[in-house]
């Protein structure tokens with residue numbers, strides 16, 4: 001699972017991050033529960049969780065490199081919606097959600113932020129990310145404009161700060177499977193954007 005490491009910031013800019021060599025990530029029995037414990041230790045030690053994204057991203061890479069179980073925990077896309085979600089971990093009181101998401105080819109997401117930090121690793125297929133930035137025009141507070149595009153391949157991992165805005169589309173001809181970790185969403189800060197009407201709404 002070689003791949004590139006990326007970070008998307010709130011201004012819609014993406015940057016490449018330093019990757020740890022795969023060889024240095026190999027561990028025996030590095031399972032989901034070890035990952036969760038290490039993530040929890042990092043989160044407990046800071047106020048600004050997004051400041052620790054590089055370390056958290058390294059743990060995600062360590063997990064997908066070492067855990068065949070995690071890599072194989074995904075569902076076929078629903079024929080109705082083109083997507084499906086397999087929740088791997090979500091516990092009340094532990095501010096973390098871990099899931100895999102499957103998108104049938106051609107399926108697109110809305111334009112959204114997450115209202116929390118997030119890390120997404122591509123396990124299968126190709127995911128085209130489109131990046132956006134709020135432009136805060138006086139007339140339209142929620143006006144956004146596109147800032148870039150990046151297609152991610154298996155092994156690629158991208159981190160998002162809480163106000164980073166993106167939309168994704170499964171490209172290529174097999175379903176796209178991603179492994180996703182999110183912090184605790186602030187529902188007041190999570191929005192879907194409409195690039196035509198320049199409106200945003202909580203979701």
Ligand SMILES: [Fe+2]
Nearest residue numbers: 112113114166
């Ligand atoms: Fe997203």
